[in-house]
Amino acid sequence: MRKAIVIGSGAGGAMTAKMLSGHFEVTILEQGSAFRPLALPIEQLAKLRWTGLYFDERLISLLLPAMRIDRQPELVMVYGRGIGGTTTLATGNAVRADKGLKAIGIDLDEEFDELSRELPITTDHQRFWSATTRRTFSTMQEMGLDPQPMPKLLRPKECRLCGHCSIGCPTRAKWDTRELLDGIRVLTGCKVTHIDTDDCKARRVHVKKGLKHLTMEADVVVVAAGGYGTPDILRASGISCSPTLFVDPVLCVAAPLPGARQGRQLLMPFVSQRDHYIISPYMDWLSFFFNRKWHQPADGMASLMIKLADTEQGDVSKGHMQKTLTADDHARLQQGVEECSEVLMRMGAQADDIFLGTLNAGHPGGMLPLTAAEAATLHSTELPDNLYVADATILPRALGLPPMLTIMALAKRIAKIICG
Ligand SMILES: Cc1cc2nc3c(=O)[nH]c(=O)nc-3n(C[C@H](O)[C@H](O)[C@H](O)COP(=O)(O)OP(=O)(O)OC[C@H]3O[C@@H](n4cnc5c(N)ncnc54)[C@H](O)[C@@H]3O)c2cc1C
Ligand code: SF4
Numbered sequence: 001m002r003k004a005i006v007i008g009s010g011a012g013g014a015m016t017a018k019m020l021s022g023h024f025e026v027t028i029l030e031q032g033s034a035f036r037p038l039a040l041p042i043e044q045l046a047k048l049r050w051t052g053l054y055f056d057e058r059l060i061s062l063l064l065p066a067m068r069i070d071r072q073p074e075l076v077m078v079y080g081r082g083i084g085g086t087t088t089l090a091t092g093n094a095v096r097a098d099k100g101l102k103a104i105g106i107d108l109d110e111e112f113d114e115l116s117r118e119l120p121i122t123t124d125h126q127r128f129w130s131a132t133t134r135r136t137f138s139t140m141q142e143m144g145l146d147p148q149p150m151p152k153l154l155r156p157k158e159c160r161l162c163g164h165c166s167i168g169c170p171t172r173a174k175w176d177t178r179e180l181l182d183g184i185r186v187l188t189g190c191k192v193t194h195i196d197t198d199d200c201k202a203r204r205v206h207v208k209k210g211l212k213h214l215t216m217e218a219d220v221v222v223v224a225a226g227g228y229g230t231p232d233i234l235r236a237s238g239i240s241c242s243p244t245l246f247v248d249p250v251l252c253v254a255a256p257l258p259g260a261r262q263g264r265q266l267l268m269p270f271v272s273q274r275d276h277y278i279i280s281p282y283m284d285w286l287s288f289f290f291n292r293k294w295h296q297p298a299d300g301m302a303s304l305m306i307k308l309a310d311t312e313q314g315d316v317s318k319g320h321m322q323k324t325l326t327a328d329d330h331a332r333l334q335q336g337v338e339e340c341s342e343v344l345m346r347m348g349a350q351a352d353d354i355f356l357g358t359l360n361a362g363h364p365g366g367m368l369p370l371t372a373a374e375a376a377t378l379h380s381t382e383l384p385d386n387l388y389v390a391d392a393t394i395l396p397r398a399l400g401l402p403p404m405l406t407i408m409a410l411a412k413r414i415a416k417i418i419c420g
Helices: 011-020 042-051 057-063 099-103 109-118 131-142 226-236 285-290 327-346 404-419
Strands: 003-007 025-029 067-071 076-080 185-187 191-198 201-209 212-217 220-223 249-256 270-273 277-281 301-308 315-317 320-322 387-389
Touching: 003 011, 003 226, 011 025, 011 220, 011 404, 042 285, 057 067, 057 285, 076 226, 109 404, 131 270, 131 277, 131 301, 131 327, 191 220, 191 226, 220 226, 220 404, 226 315, 249 327, 277 327, 301 327
Parallel strands: 003 025, 003 220, 025 185, 220 387
Antiparallel strands: 067 076, 191 201, 201 212, 249 301, 270 277, 277 301, 315 320
16 A cells, blocks of 8 residues: 655644555544643632743643643744644634635535534534623624634533633533544654655654654655645745744633633633634633733633634744734734724623733634646645645635634645645
8 A cells, every 4th residue: 555644643644644544554643642721620720820920821731731832922823732732722623725726726525515514513512601691692693793603513411511622622512623633643743854855855864862863754745744844844944935824813802700601611612703803702821821911810800812814914933923913913913902892782791891811812824835837736846746725824815703614625635636
């Protein structure tokens, strides 16, 4: 049987590997290890906030090794490292976000249909909503913000409404790509550094495993190390990427609200689509621990997230991001802050008590964007024939929306092209 190497086990990698298995002998090379949720109960960890121990977001990896942070002056980048990639930290939102792909002639109807049959996607979670969630929903309806229940990768009956979705689901009620990996060979602790290419072919994949340096060969190589990992591998292999990084920045607007218990409900249960951004209820655990303004009791707090489709300009190199938001990005975020503040005030918050979270982002991508000329092949002309990229790196523009489902649809199509 022919051999395939897939680099990364997140949304793109796991789905490609699943689709290729049976046609190829598949090996996934994954830099991280098995996923473990947050090490200690939130309540215990929250008590330590007053000690000043949580002074740098990067410390979160000590408690949650799969969560990695890259900090720069304007923005904190969050990404997953380990089996399941960033999907283990996702809040389970499963939306179709393919406007940018459609605009360049890529139609993934077939793959989205398959995903809706194969995965536990549901909006049937409203009967489990808390009083605060319901109140926020009706307030946003009154304001004409048209909130809609969020499609979730979720088994609602197994959900404890604990609000931990982004720090590891304790019951696995929330689906992530680890569920695609049964029967697939996954080698953990394997950091791919570069790929030798010649005569338009990928030849050897170079891997660092601890102190060892290994090389591996395959008939097909798929790079799916995420919008943060893939550009480094490609550049080290002599393939150029463009400084068109997008990240979908997130800013939370919060206020003290007695009994709101934002941290004890399903995260992002519904969504309001605005121009260039979305608004959704969200407990921002990163700000809760690492931002002094958030050092308040979790149970007496309400919080809304703004997630922005940012301007596609920025770079990531050797694991570090260079990204500055544009004036348009800032103006759109400010508009979102005003809308969220209005929602909170209608719910009883005082204007002077409203505070903002740390600007952060978790949707890196776009540095080898697909073009209309590549719509049929989904294969960049920059790449050797047997080398594919199947992750957020190939998305042509920022989504301002959860990207997982769209990445998986792309990965499915790419696997079909490879098998075909
Ligand atoms: C807190 C948070 C919540 C989110 N919630 C949602 C949500 O609800 N819905 C949604 O659609 N999206 C959500 N996202 C975003 C979503 O998880 C990512 O966009 C998606 O997982 C990206 O898929 P990917 O395949 O591009 O990369 P990833 O899922 O990040 O996978 C990349 C994999 O490659 C591995 N890797 C990296 N470098 C190397 C290397 N050199 N060698 C070997 N392996 C390597 C990594 O360890 C990782 O496993 C969220 C993100 C965050 C941070
Ligand atoms: S709220 Fe539900 S889906 Fe989220 S972590 Fe808790 S049990 Fe899992």
